[in-house]
Amino acid sequence: MVEIALGTALAAIGAGVAIGFAGLGSGLGQGMAAAGSVGAVAEDNDMFARGIIFSALPETQAIYGFLIAILLLVFSGLLGGGSGLSTEAGIVAIGVGASIGFAGLGSGMGQGIAASSSVGAIVEDNDMFARGIIFSALPETQAIYGFLIAILLMVFGGILG
Numbered sequence: 001m002v003e004i005a006l007g008t009a010l011a012a013i014g015a016g017v018a019i020g021f022a023g024l025g026s027g028l029g030q031g032m033a034a035a036g037s038v039g040a041v042a043e044d045n046d047m048f049a050r051g052i053i054f055s056a057l058p059e060t061q062a063i064y065g066f067l068i069a070i071l072l073l074v075f076s077g078l079l080g081g082g083s084g085l086s087t088e089a090g091i092v093a094i095g096v097g098a099s100i101g102f103a104g105l106g107s108g109m110g111q112g113i114a115a116s117s118s119v120g121a122i123v124e125d126n127d128m129f130a131r132g133i134i135f136s137a138l139p140e141t142q143a144i145y146g147f148l149i150a151i152l153l154m155v156f157g158g159i160l161g
Contacts, residue, residue, distance in 0.1 A: 004078075010090025011076035011159070014097030015069035018150070022065025022104025022143070029058030029112025033136075036116030040123045050122060050129060054115040057136050061104035061111070064147040068100045068154075075159050085159065092157030096150045103146020110139035 037051025072093050073079040085093065118132025154160040 005084040005086075005090075007085030007087045007090030007093070008076045008078060010087070011072045011085050011093035012078060014090075014093035014095070015072040015076075015078075017094065017097030017101040018072065019062070019065040019069040019101075021098075021101030022068075022108070023062045025105035025108025026058050026060075026062035026065075027108075029061070029108035029110070029115070030055055032109070032112035033058060033115035033119070036119040040119045043123050047119065047123060051119055054119050054132070054136060057115050057140075058108045058111045060140060061108035061143045064143055065100050065104050068096060068147065068150045071154060071160070072096060075154070089158045092153055093159060096153045096157070096159070099153065100143070100146040100150040103149075104143045107139050107141075107143035107146070110142070111136055114139060 034051070034055040037047070037055050040047040040051055070079070075085075076090075076093065077084045115132075115136040118128065118136050121128040122132055151160075
């Protein structure tokens with residue numbers, strides 16, 4: 001049996017939190033946006049392409065969580081390349097996962113709500129497309145903040161570098 005250091009095991013938890021919560025927010029957001037898009041397409045068949053665009057917007061939160069999870073797994077030694085983490089670095093890794101996971105959860109859901117509403121607005125007024133994209137992109141900033149904090153925690157917490 002392979003023995004894994006406590007810090008490395010904690011990094012695995014951090015990776016799971018990162019992709020688990022960010023993916024949950026992304027999936028819920030995409031579901032909300034797609035639900036609004038289906039209604040829009042039922043009213044106007046020309047809304048299909050625009051509905052796909054709005055439905056895809058909340059995907060980025062899952063991508064951020066996935067990237068952080070992969071970095072944690074690689075630099076903790078679980079996917080090779082790393083030599084294992086100290087307990088302290090493992091605790092930092094949980095914070096890393098939480099920062100992008102929870103930021104991605106809220107951001108993805110918020111983006112899905114804004115995207116769903118935007119699709120409905122475009123059915124009423126075709127000129128709302130660009131404004132709908134802007135409103136739908138605004139909740140993305142919270143995920144970007146979580147992603148940046150995750151990177152900073154990894155760099156200054158002894159995981160990267």
